[in-house]
Amino acid sequence: MIELEEAQKRILDRLPPARPEVVALEEAAGRVLSEPLVSGLDLPGFDNSAMDGFAVRSSDLALATLQKPLPLRLIGKIRAGTSPHDVQVGTGDCVRVFTGSALPDGCDAVVMQEETVPSPGDAKNILFYVAPKAKENIRFRGEDVKVGSNIGVTGVRIGAGRLALLAASGAAKVSVGARPKVAFLATGSELRAPGTKLEAGQIYDSNRVMLASLAAACGAIPKVLPVVPDEAGATRKALADAFAEADMVVTSGGVSVGELDLVKAQFAELGGTTDFWKVSIRPGRPFVFGEYQNKFLFGLPGNPVSAFVTFLLLVRSAILRWQGQTNVSLLESSEKLAETLTNKGDRRHFVRVRRDEKSGGIKASGTQASHTLSSLANADGLVDVPPKAVFTQGQIAKVLRWEV
Numbered sequence: 001m002i003e004l005e006e007a008q009k010r011i012l013d014r015l016p017p018a019r020p021e022v023v024a025l026e027e028a029a030g031r032v033l034s035e036p037l038v039s040g041l042d043l044p045g046f047d048n049s050a051m052d053g054f055a056v057r058s059s060d061l062a063l064a065t066l067q068k069p070l071p072l073r074l075i076g077k078i079r080a081g082t083s084p085h086d087v088q089v090g091t092g093d094c095v096r097v098f099t100g101s102a103l104p105d106g107c108d109a110v111v112m113q114e115e116t117v118p119s120p121g122d123a124k125n126i127l128f129y130v131a132p133k134a135k136e137n138i139r140f141r142g143e144d145v146k147v148g149s150n151i152g153v154t155g156v157r158i159g160a161g162r163l164a165l166l167a168a169s170g171a172a173k174v175s176v177g178a179r180p181k182v183a184f185l186a187t188g189s190e191l192r193a194p195g196t197k198l199e200a201g202q203i204y205d206s207n208r209v210m211l212a213s214l215a216a217a218c219g220a221i222p223k224v225l226p227v228v229p230d231e232a233g234a235t236r237k238a239l240a241d242a243f244a245e246a247d248m249v250v251t252s253g254g255v256s257v258g259e260l261d262l263v264k265a266q267f268a269e270l271g272g273t274t275d276f277w278k279v280s281i282r283p284g285r286p287f288v289f290g291e292y293q294n295k296f297l298f299g300l301p302g303n304p305v306s307a308f309v310t311f312l313l314l315v316r317s318a319i320l321r322w323q324g325q326t327n328v329s330l331l332e333s334s335e336k337l338a339e340t341l342t343n344k345g346d347r348r349h350f351v352r353v354r355r356d357e358k359s360g361g362i363k364a365s366g367t368q369a370s371h372t373l374s375s376l377a378n379a380d381g382l383v384d385v386p387p388k389a390v391f392t393q394g395q396i397a398k399v400l401r402w403e404v
């Protein structure tokens with residue numbers, strides 16, 4: 001049995017470098033940059049108005065007040081998207097502008113519409129009630145991003161905000177790490193697919209749909225394969241078929257110590273090598289990691305919560321690193337405990353928790369057995385409680401989060 005960090009490191013150390021591929025920007029959300037990106041443009045690309053109002057020369061309005069407004073001659077209009085170059089602004093002139101309108105030459109401030117009125121009887125003269133400061137209400141060329149400066153580093157996952165930045169700088173394509181194809185096998189003669197009739201002793205498979213959704217959320221291309229009965233030949237064939245079409249194979253069930261726990265033996269039979277088996281965590285101890293023809297086996301325990309937790313702690317990071325992502329840790333937040341969490345055992349316990357609406361603190365989301373799905377469905381985080389530790393009510397604890 002090895003420690004979690006050791007297991008995580010051994011897996012990441014085995015993975016090949018990410019394989020770059022070029023995708024259209026519309027396909028790039030959630031992908032991982034495989035090269036640094038620099039902006040081809042200044043952002044903003046030109047000085048422009050931050051308001052609907054009037055572009056002015058601030059020196060013309062130095063003496064404007066509420067009591068003594070000053071008039072300027074309205075000589076033109078610049079809509080957002082049109083060139084400012086046909087407007088020549090002189091002393092005493094102003095120009096109608098809108099948010100995003102390019103600033104005409106000669107103007108150094110924009111006065112918002114609300115601080116002006118047209119002169120009574122003369123719409124071509126605008127009265128200004130305030131003296132603007134130079135540069136007021138102007139968004140300057142390059143103040144956000146300078147041409148040639150960095151807008152994304154290798155290994156960063158492209159979120160919606162970065163996608164907008166890349167689009168604004170004119171990137172139509174980006175180079176990202178290829179996504180791994182991940183096959184999902186559920187082993188167990190008791191398992192049936194939802195939608196079919198259950199006979200005595202049978203249960204519905206809940207792991208494949210759960211794991212495939214977790215995998216998709218971190219960028220994998222999931223391939224859900226049929227349920228595998230607990231028979232040596234069927235297990236070996238299912239593994240061979242899965243490896244034929246995937247970069248990683250994630251199995252659930254059949255990795256414990258029972259006589260029907262066939263995954264490890266049949267993986268070895270096929271020619272795979274096991275790197276490690278058993279990790280010192282709860283839930284999820286019987287986890288196996290191995291390699292076969294430069295592809296990887298992640299053998300998860302069958303109990304659904306154990307499968308969920310081992311996926312989050314050991315498979316998710318591998319899927320992200322496969323794509324080249326640098327930081328593969330789960331998101332964390334610090335939260336106050338609304339109740340005491342105790343771990344009497346000798347393995348770290350990843351306790352399912354959720355926010356308690358009344359106190360705003362964190363509580364266990366229900367019974368913590370490794371087959372209880374209601375407490376998993378209600379959980380929005382996990383707290384890692386060390387062996388023999390007590391985290392007391394009121395204490396701040398680190399809560400681990402996941403994507404879906």
Ligand code: AMP
Pocket residue numbers: 186187188190191203204205206207208252253254255256301302303304
């Ligand atoms: P195993 O790891 O194969 O010994 O399975 C441990 C427990 O998890 C048993 O009660 C199984 O019936 C259950 N189990 C295994 N695979 C699944 C699955 N895909 N969906 C739901 N329960 C499962």
Ligand code: MG
Pocket residue numbers: 187188189230253254302
């Ligand atoms: Mg089983």
